[in-house]
Amino acid sequence: MKVRVLSVGTKMPAWVQEGVAQYEKRMQSDLDFSLIEIPMAKRSKNSNIDQCIQKESDALLAAIPSSDYVVALDVDGKSFSTESLARKIVKFRQEGDNLSLLVGGPDGLGASCLARSNERWSLSALTLPHPLVRVVITEQFYRAISIINGHPYHRS
Secondary structure, eight states, X not given: XXXXXXXXXXXXXXXXXXXXXXXXXXXXXXXXXXEEEEOOOOOOTTOOHHHHHHHHHHHHHHTSOTTSEEEEEEEEEEOOOHHHHHHHHHHHHHHTOOXXXXXXXXXXXXXXXXXHOSEEEOSOSSOOOHHHHHHHHXXXXXXXXXXXXXXXXXXX
């Protein structure tokens, strides 16, 4: 099973890169996990935000393999526990699905990304900064893999 996190934005702070790399390394033997950065549309005070969102959405959609199961990370998405994520991973593995998770830019995902998604997930009712989302989603996949493997990292 491949999991791709397609995230708008490049040039993340070192702590983000280190956090993502740490969890990717821990699960490399259990899950083919990758983070793919999509350049953010250039914004200025005169930018048309809808055009910026559409440009980012077009780039996200172009990066999704056509056969992937697509999940949009969205504040209005469904929230669930890490245990539920572990069950979803088991199901995706059994069905042979690869997964693409979409993380929008500062203004969110466009309607075309939401329309392409099979599901919408929410990490929190709180608004999280996009760099932190990368670390949180990577850690949660590691934690879910730990649950599946009976590793003591997760303590419920």
